[in-house]
Amino acid sequence: MSEDRWGVPTRLLATVVLGTLLNPLNSSMIAVALVPLQHEFDVGVATATWLVSGFYLAAAVGQPLMGRFVDLFGARRLFVGGLTLVCASCVLAPFAPGFWWLVGVRVLLAAGTSTAFPAALVLIRAAAMGNPDSTTAEPRPPAAALAFLSIAASTSAALGPVLGGFLVAFAGWEAVFLVNVPLTLAGIVLALRVLPQVPTRHAGDTSLLATVDLPGILLFSGTLTGLLVFVLSIEGGALWWLAVVVAGLAVLLVLRERSTATPFLDIRGLVANRGLSAVLGQQGGFNLVFYCVFFGLPLWLGSVRGFGADTVGLLVLPIAAMGVLMTPVAARLVRQRGSRATLVFGSLVLLLATVLVQVLSDATPIVVLVAVALLFGIPGGFNNLGLQSALYEASPGDRMGSSGGLFQTFRYLGAISATSVLGVVFEHDLSSAGLHRIGWIMTGVAVALVLLALLLRPRPSTPAPPPTAPVP
Numbered sequence: 001m002s003e004d005r006w007g008v009p010t011r012l013l014a015t016v017v018l019g020t021l022l023n024p025l026n027s028s029m030i031a032v033a034l035v036p037l038q039h040e041f042d043v044g045v046a047t048a049t050w051l052v053s054g055f056y057l058a059a060a061v062g063q064p065l066m067g068r069f070v071d072l073f074g075a076r077r078l079f080v081g082g083l084t085l086v087c088a089s090c091v092l093a094p095f096a097p098g099f100w101w102l103v104g105v106r107v108l109l110a111a112g113t114s115t116a117f118p119a120a121l122v123l124i125r126a127a128a129m130g131n132p133d134s135t136t137a138e139p140r141p142p143a144a145a146l147a148f149l150s151i152a153a154s155t156s157a158a159l160g161p162v163l164g165g166f167l168v169a170f171a172g173w174e175a176v177f178l179v180n181v182p183l184t185l186a187g188i189v190l191a192l193r194v195l196p197q198v199p200t201r202h203a204g205d206t207s208l209l210a211t212v213d214l215p216g217i218l219l220f221s222g223t224l225t226g227l228l229v230f231v232l233s234i235e236g237g238a239l240w241w242l243a244v245v246v247a248g249l250a251v252l253l254v255l256r257e258r259s260t261a262t263p264f265l266d267i268r269g270l271v272a273n274r275g276l277s278a279v280l281g282q283q284g285g286f287n288l289v290f291y292c293v294f295f296g297l298p299l300w301l302g303s304v305r306g307f308g309a310d311t312v313g314l315l316v317l318p319i320a321a322m323g324v325l326m327t328p329v330a331a332r333l334v335r336q337r338g339s340r341a342t343l344v345f346g347s348l349v350l351l352l353a354t355v356l357v358q359v360l361s362d363a364t365p366i367v368v369l370v371a372v373a374l375l376f377g378i379p380g381g382f383n384n385l386g387l388q389s390a391l392y393e394a395s396p397g398d399r400m401g402s403s404g405g406l407f408q409t410f411r412y413l414g415a416i417s418a419t420s421v422l423g424v425v426f427e428h429d430l431s432s433a434g435l436h437r438i439g440w441i442m443t444g445v446a447v448a449l450v451l452l453a454l455l456l457r458p459r460p461s462t463p464a465p466p467p468t469a470p471v472p
Contacts, residue, residue, distance in 0.1 A: 019116035028160030067118030067405025082115030216264035287414025322377025346382030357439030
């Protein structure tokens with residue numbers, strides 16, 4: 001396989017993209033199937049939403065876990081294993097005897113799709129380095145390949161409800177699961193033919209139990225699950241006792257991971273690597289703002305401005321569309337100026353957009369609404385790709401999978417935190433004034449993002465060479 005304009009072999013990139021798009025696709029595609037599933041299993045709306053929340057919780061915990069397994073046991077092996085789990089769970093879904101069995105299938109589906117992104121980062125890094133046996137070289141991020149990865153994820157998430165609606169209308173709710181079967185089978189065949197073996201850290205003479213740090217995994221899973229459930233509970237009345245439990249588990253997790261030679265969560269490494277910690281913090285903050293807009297703006301447009309669902313969809317579409325269009329531009333900036341400049345620019349635009357939320361009112365013209373939506377879409381390209389590139393630069397080579405998993409976990413933390421912010425504010429004041437309060441929260445987070453982008457770099461780096469090939 002020869003390298004071309006992507007910076008890595010085309011067949012390798014196409015294969016890993018096919019795997020990585022399954023997570024965002026399945027996280028959004030289920031939305032249009034909730035009502036049919038509610039009728040099928042005779043459950044309430046709140047119960048039906050566990051098909052969404054269960055997937056988010058499982059993916060948030062599963063991403064760093066699967067990422068660590070990628071580092072220990074091999075990206076190719078975990079990539080194929082994840083696709084196999086997705087295929088098997090989706091074949092079983094139509095035969096689920098009850099609603100909670102289907103929730104369990106969604107949890108397995110989330111676990112299977114969680115392997116693809118960490119494995120993709122490891123495989124892309126190995127291909128970009130040109131020498132999979134080396135773990136010390138620090139190549140420039142392959143901006144074109146990362147841009148393609150970002151575009152595929154954004155597009156699949158945006159098109160998920162459209163595809164899901166078509167499938168449910170013509171083939172029933174079962175189709176939103178079964179559509180994954182041909183995709184995963186194609187991915188498994190391609191992976192076995194195309195993906196290379198990348199050396200791992202696990203040695204055959206080392207105890208498997210000691211290598212995977214089972215106590216650390218259990219403490220991390222308990223801490224994160226408790227934290228996510230606590231955040232989700234804030235809207236209806238915070239479970240403060242759970243906050244105390246989470247704090248206790250977090251202390252035990254830190255003590256455990258600082259004392260073991262093979263930690264699941266490298267606490268010392270995160271403290272020492274300020275660049276990686278800053279990237280994870282920016283990932284959580286950016287997604288909090290993004291999902292406040294992506295979920296909150298439709299609520300305001302429909303309930304306060306009185307627009308129909310079709311009009312609301314058209315008014316929100318520019319956010320996702322602009323993000324996709326700006327990603328190739330961001331890739332060029334990463335190649336020429338680096339990830340830091342890309343993040344600074346994207347965060348400044350995000351800050352401006354959050355301030356402009358204050359001008360939105362019950363009588364704001366549609367052209368202004370579209371302009372604000374377009375402005376929010378620009379950071380969707382620059383910050384997403386800038387953060388992926390910064391993660392690539394900041395992560396140690398032997399923990400690229402783990403770092404990629406944590407990166408995705410912070411995306412879910414941001415998204416879940418956004419739903420809590422919207423619930424707390426809009427529950428009592430679904431109005432333009434309530435939107436302005438959310439706007440000030442977003443502005444505060446955007447200021448922090450600008451400061452992090454200005455003050456912290458993933459690592460000192462030399463100027464990037466001029467681009468020698470077009471970006472996608």
